Amino acid sequence: MSAVATTSPNALVGDPLTAERPAERLFEPPRPGGGVSLEDLVLGAWEDLSREGQAGCPVCGGQMRRATACACEDCDAELT
Numbered sequence: 001m002s003a004v005a006t007t008s009p010n011a012l013v014g015d016p017l018t019a020e021r022p023a024e025r026l027f028e029p030p031r032p033g034g035g036v037s038l039e040d041l042v043l044g045a046w047e048d049l050s051r052e053g054q055a056g057c058p059v060c061g062g063q064m065r066r067a068t069a070c071a072c073e074d075c076d077a078e079l080t
Helices: 039-054
Strands: 054-057 063-065
Touching: 039 054, 039 063
Parallel strands: none
Antiparallel strands: 054 063
16 A cells, blocks of 8 residues: 655645644743743732732732732632
8 A cells, every 4th residue: 555645736835824823832931022921920920919918810810919828819829
């Protein structure tokens, strides 16, 4: 048994309109010109908690308070 790979005469190799983009990864640094890394979100929350006693949750955007053991009031995520 044998197989032969062929291309369609109508298909363009490397056509940017049909090429799939790689999925965004959670731990990659932001691309130049946009985005915030996970590390930046967590460090920002720590700084806000230590300075102001409250911060936005890096997981869901809810409210975290130092008085509640640095736990989110909405999703229960904790910074420890």
